[in-house]
Amino acid sequence: MTSRIAILIALLAISTAGAAAPASVQDEALRGKTAMSVYVSVSGNSEMNGAEFRLSLEQQLHDIGITVLPHGDPPNYPVLNLTIKVETREVLRRDTPERYPDTPTGRTRTVTVVDYTNKLELRQLAPGRTREMRPIEDVAIWTKADPTKTIGQIDSWNIAPEALDLAIGFVKAWVRINGPHPVTPDRPMPLPDPNAPSPPSNEPGQPLRPSSDQVDRCETRAGGGCVVALSRGVIGSVEGMPNSQRPMVIQQIEDLKKRNQQVITCEYGPSNLQTNRGFAVFNFWYQSAPPDILKLLTSAFAHPFMELGRVAVTACPATRALASQIKGSRFN
Amino acid sequence: MKSVRSVLTILVFLILVTAAAAQGVGDFLFGNLRAEIADLRSQLARCGGPPACPERALLQAKLNHLLKMGVMMGEFLGVGDPDVAGTPPRPPAIMPTDATDYMSTRTYVLEKTRMEGPDRVYIVSENRATLAIIDHCRTMKDLDYLGTMLTREEDAARRSPAGRAKTKADVVACIGEHDPKEVSTNRKAAIEYCLQANNYLTSGKGRAPFDACMDRHDMMQAMCKQELELRYEYMMRSPGIPRAPQTCPGVQPNAGEMKAILSAPAASTMAELPAKFLAPPPDVSIPLTAPPVAIPAGTVLETTLLFRGVNVVSVEQGDIPAARLDAPLAVDGQVILTAGTFIFLKARIIGPGTPPNSVQIGLTTTSARLADEKRMELKSDELVFTILRQPPSPFVRQPPALAGFSAFIPSDTKLRFTLKP
Numbered sequence: 001m002t003s004r005i006a007i008l009i010a011l012l013a014i015s016t017a018g019a020a021a022p023a024s025v026q027d028e029a030l031r032g033k034t035a036m037s038v039y040v041s042v043s044g045n046s047e048m049n050g051a052e053f054r055l056s057l058e059q060q061l062h063d064i065g066i067t068v069l070p071h072g073d074p075p076n077y078p079v080l081n082l083t084i085k086v087e088t089r090e091v092l093r094r095d096t097p098e099r100y101p102d103t104p105t106g107r108t109r110t111v112t113v114v115d116y117t118n119k120l121e122l123r124q125l126a127p128g129r130t131r132e133m134r135p136i137e138d139v140a141i142w143t144k145a146d147p148t149k150t151i152g153q154i155d156s157w158n159i160a161p162e163a164l165d166l167a168i169g170f171v172k173a174w175v176r177i178n179g180p181h182p183v184t185p186d187r188p189m190p191l192p193d194p195n196a197p198s199p200p201s202n203e204p205g206q207p208l209r210p211s212s213d214q215v216d217r218c219e220t221r222a223g224g225g226c227v228v229a230l231s232r233g234v235i236g237s238v239e240g241m242p243n244s245q246r247p248m249v250i251q252q253i254e255d256l257k258k259r260n261q262q263v264i265t266c267e268y269g270p271s272n273l274q275t276n277r278g279f280a281v282f283n284f285w286y287q288s289a290p291p292d293i294l295k296l297l298t299s300a301f302a303h304p305f306m307e308l309g310r311v312a313v314t315a316c317p318a319t320r321a322l323a324s325q326i327k328g329s330r331f332n
Numbered sequence: 333m334k335s336v337r338s339v340l341t342i343l344v345f346l347i348l349v350t351a352a353a354a355q356g357v358g359d360f361l362f363g364n365l366r367a368e369i370a371d372l373r374s375q376l377a378r379c380g381g382p383p384a385c386p387e388r389a390l391l392q393a394k395l396n397h398l399l400k401m402g403v404m405m406g407e408f409l410g411v412g413d414p415d416v417a418g419t420p421p422r423p424p425a426i427m428p429t430d431a432t433d434y435m436s437t438r439t440y441v442l443e444k445t446r447m448e449g450p451d452r453v454y455i456v457s458e459n460r461a462t463l464a465i466i467d468h469c470r471t472m473k474d475l476d477y478l479g480t481m482l483t484r485e486e487d488a489a490r491r492s493p494a495g496r497a498k499t500k501a502d503v504v505a506c507i508g509e510h511d512p513k514e515v516s517t518n519r520k521a522a523i524e525y526c527l528q529a530n531n532y533l534t535s536g537k538g539r540a541p542f543d544a545c546m547d548r549h550d551m552m553q554a555m556c557k558q559e560l561e562l563r564y565e566y567m568m569r570s571p572g573i574p575r576a577p578q579t580c581p582g583v584q585p586n587a588g589e590m591k592a593i594l595s596a597p598a599a600s601t602m603a604e605l606p607a608k609f610l611a612p613p614p615d616v617s618i619p620l621t622a623p624p625v626a627i628p629a630g631t632v633l634e635t636t637l638l639f640r641g642v643n644v645v646s647v648e649q650g651d652i653p654a655a656r657l658d659a660p661l662a663v664d665g666q667v668i669l670t671a672g673t674f675i676f677l678k679a680r681i682i683g684p685g686t687p688p689n690s691v692q693i694g695l696t697t698t699s700a701r702l703a704d705e706k707r708m709e710l711k712s713d714e715l716v717f718t719i720l721r722q723p724p725s726p727f728v729r730q731p732p733a734l735a736g737f738s739a740f741i742p743s744d745t746k747l748r749f750t751l752k753p
Contacts, residue, residue: 047404048397056393064386157365157401161394168387180383242399243413298389301396302403 027173029122029141034181035067036078036122044086044116048160051331052301053082057167058186059298064171065181070189071332077138078124080170084163086116088153114156118163119145120170144169186294192326194223194315201321208316209267209279218265223315225266227286230256234263234283236304245300252296253304262286263308266316266323282323285312362402362414369398369415432504438466454589456519456552461512468555469506472562474499481566483618483705509608515551522550523583525602527593543582549602554609556580562613568652570676570699570707571617576650620699620709625663629753633697633712634658635675637747642679643740644691644721653677653695655747668708674701675710685718693717693741697749712749717741 038061040054057080058068069076093111122142129137144166151158208224218226230253232238241249264286271278289312290296290305297303297310309330317323372395379385399415406414425443428436444459451460475482475490482490489495526545532538546553560578568575585593604610635655640646642653654676661669676699682692697712720739 047401052396053393056389056396060387060389060393063389064382155364157398157405158368160397161368164390164394164397168390171387171390175383175386183382240403240407242403242415244415245396245399298393298396301393301400 026142027177030174030177032178033078033122033124033174034065034178035069036061036080037069037071037076038080038082039071039075040082040084042084042086044088045084045156045159048084048086049301049306050084051306052298053084053160053164055294055331056164056298057082059294060167060171062184062186062294064175065178065184066174067184068186070187071329078122078141079138081121081123082163082167083119083121084116084159085118086114086156086159088112088114112153113150114153114159115148115150116156116159117146117148118159118166119143120163120166122170142170142173186292188289188291188293189310189312189332191312191314192317194313194317194322196317196322198319198321199325201324206268206271206280206320207318209269223264223286223313224318225264225316227262227264230261230263232304234265234308236302236307238304240302241300241304249300249304252299256290259290261290264313264316268320268323280320280323282317282320282327283308284316284326287314288312362405365398365402365405366414369395369402372398432500434466434470434503434507438463441466452589453583453585454520454523454593456516458512458516461515461519461552464552464555465507465510465512465515468559469503469510471559473502473506475566478563478566481569481705510551518549518551521599521602522546522553523585524593524596525549525599527585527590528596528598531594533590539582543579546583547579548604550583551605551609553580553583554605558609558611558613565613565616568676569616569618569705571619573652573676573678573698574650576652618705618707620707621702623663623668623708625666625668627661627663627668627751629751631661631663631751633661633675633710633749633751635697635747635749637741637743637745638674639743641740641743641745642693642695642717643719644681644693647679647681647693651679653679655697657700658746669700669702675699676701676707682716687718687720689721690718691721693719695741695747697751711752713752715747715749 038054038057040050040057042048042050042053061068061080090110090112092108094108120143121140123138123140125136126139127136146162146166218228220227228234232253235253238246238249238253262285264284266282266284267279268282269279271280285293285308289308289310293305293310296305309327311326311330313326317326372391376388376391376395379388379391381388399413402414406412425440427440430436441459441462445457445463448457448459456464471477475486490499523546526542526549530537530542530545532542535541547557557578557580560580561575564575564578635657638654638656642651646653654674657669657671657673657675660667660671661673675697678696678698680694682694684690685692694714694716696714697710699707700710702708719741722739
């Protein structure tokens with residue numbers, strides 16, 4: 001009996017040592033990595049908003065003292081990359097004969113299941129090892145991944161929290177290796193040039209609408225648009241918020257109103273000159289986004305400010321295509 | 333959203349099959365989610381952020397995601413946000429002091445009825461009766477919902493300041509004519525009287541006698557009928573066409589209510605409703621307009637039958653069939669009616685057809701709907717169809733004489749009318 005316990009303890013010690021060693025070696029790669037950009041990729045599930053997870057990750061990195069690099073093309077390395085891959089498929093499941101005594105072999109029915117894989121990597125550039133990769137390639141220097149799991153659709157709400165658990169693992173490892181650091185500031189996004197060339201688009205470079213009921217009724221015309229105080233009319237819906245978070249969000253809106261936060265409304269069109277129809281309205285933070293915009297956006301998901309994002313403009317973008325492009329990159 | 337729908341299909345299946353009889357539906361569906369939310373709230377309460385608890389932002393993200401998923405699932409199932417723990421208390425409803433402010437009264441009463449629990453049809457609370465009265469009076473007096481059924485003049489008059497004031501005064505007066513206590517008491521008496529005399533579960537005669545009895549004795553059913561009749565009147569607006577009777581959905585007591593109703597003291601008689609509940613809608617017919625130029629007799633109208641088609645029951649009930657004009661009607665190059673114009677028809681049972689169990693139905697045009705809700709007279713010859721009185725049984729071989737006969741004139745049937753002078 002004693003020898004069996006000794007063997008068990010020995011095996012446990014070996015396995016613990018074996019598991020811990022690679023993790024700590026891997027964590028060593030985080031030493032000194034005090035700046036990185038963040039990418040989140042969600043595929044196969046429309047309920048998870050990758051932008052929300054990315055902004056939360058960025059806020060988290062700021063909190064532990066990491067400088068968050070902006071999105072660039074090519075990306076600014078190192079890159080912290082969270083991937084959530086979801087696939088839904090139907091499988092045949094045979095119920096036990098006990099459940100349906102009239103069918104001795106059991107009944108077969110179709111059941112929808114979800115396969116998902118979560119992976120978090122910190123990637124950085126390294127000298128290329130092959131001729132094609134020279135002079136550089138990007139390699140994962142820190143990886144944490146869950147094996148692919150299969151669950152019933154009823155449980156799919158828990159996929160994202162598991163992915164965020166990987167990120168929590170990264171945060172703890174980084175702090176363990178690098179120690180406490182002062183919080184890094186969230187730098188405001190640079191103001192885009194409203195007169196930049198119109199990007200290639202299937203939305204023709206429609207100009208700003210010179211006159212309409214809405215435009216003519218505007219009290220403060222500026223920058224080709226209508227500048228208004230922040231209101232619930234120019235942001236996303238507050239009504240769809242969770243009950244527990246709605247009062248907080250309404251208070252955030254009221255506080256920003258008191259701070260005279262402004263929004264510019266830009267109207268473009270018509271897209272059809274013959275019918276004089278097809279107008280598009282874009283809202284942007286005017287002059288500057290709220291200074292704590294990242295904290296606001298990550299205080300609740302489906303936040304109404306997600307409609308405006310982090311980008312501000314000093315004037316309406318000259319064309320609809322440019323406005324659309326700026327809107328599309330409002331979280332970058 | 334698609335996958336949420338599929339998730340919810342499974343959820344609904346699980347509810348129905350598993351029944352979760354001993355467990356509340358909310359607990360059954362959202363139990364794990366709620367537990368996870370509670371756990372995260374507790375972790376966040378203990379986590380002050382770096383350096384002791386560096387992962388605070390990600391814990392918040394996890395909580396945010398779970399709250400969002402709860403809202404999405406709850407909205408789809410129509411149960412609202414399942415995170416009841418986080419629901420702030422609702423401010424108490426305040427009864428408005430202005431008696432003419434019926435919309436605020438409605439909001440107040442609605443809030444009260446929410447606290448009363450699910451709808452009951454046997455014992456209707458005074459709050460629910462008040463709500464029914466306000467909604468009835470708004471339907472009868474504030475015609476905003478009729479939209480394009482109103483003429484331009486009617487709409488303009490209604491929108492003017494004087495028109496708005498009149499509408500409000502009419503609604504207030506209507507509400508004042510009804511007593512919620514009386515409506516509530518009447519419902520209890522009517523349902524006891526009608527169900528005890530016409531228990532559709534045991535009489536073998538179906539629901540019809542019970543429904544007819546309720547239509548004659550129940551105030552809320554009568555109010556509903558009046559609303560339908562008013563709407564129908566505005567839809568028709570053609571003079572001289574008999575209006576089809578309107579029927580509201582029958583009152584449906586649940587099993588517990590049935591038991592209570594049937595065990596209540598028997599009522600042998602019940603007075604008819606006061607006249608105001610049986611008053612017909614106002615006549616809002618618009619006089620027929622003559623065509624701008626005389627349409628020669630013999631002109632052909634190519635039309636397509638609309639809606640659900642025509643069958644014996646619909647004709648007997650007085651339903652007004654309608655057709656759509658397929659090609660413009662022009663006289664000497666002048667377009668009188670554009671393609672797509674709505675044509676009112678008249679249907680009648682001519683008599684039995686030659687094959688057994690068949691009847692002959694005649695269809696004629698009566699009028700056309702013009703712009704601004706005006707009507708133009710349009711008299712045509714009669715198209716005769718032979719249809720079966722009842723659909724043929726799939727279990728009985730049809731006699732050869734009935735081959736090719738259907739029990740209805742289907743919608744989309746092409747109807748070629750020839751106009752009469």
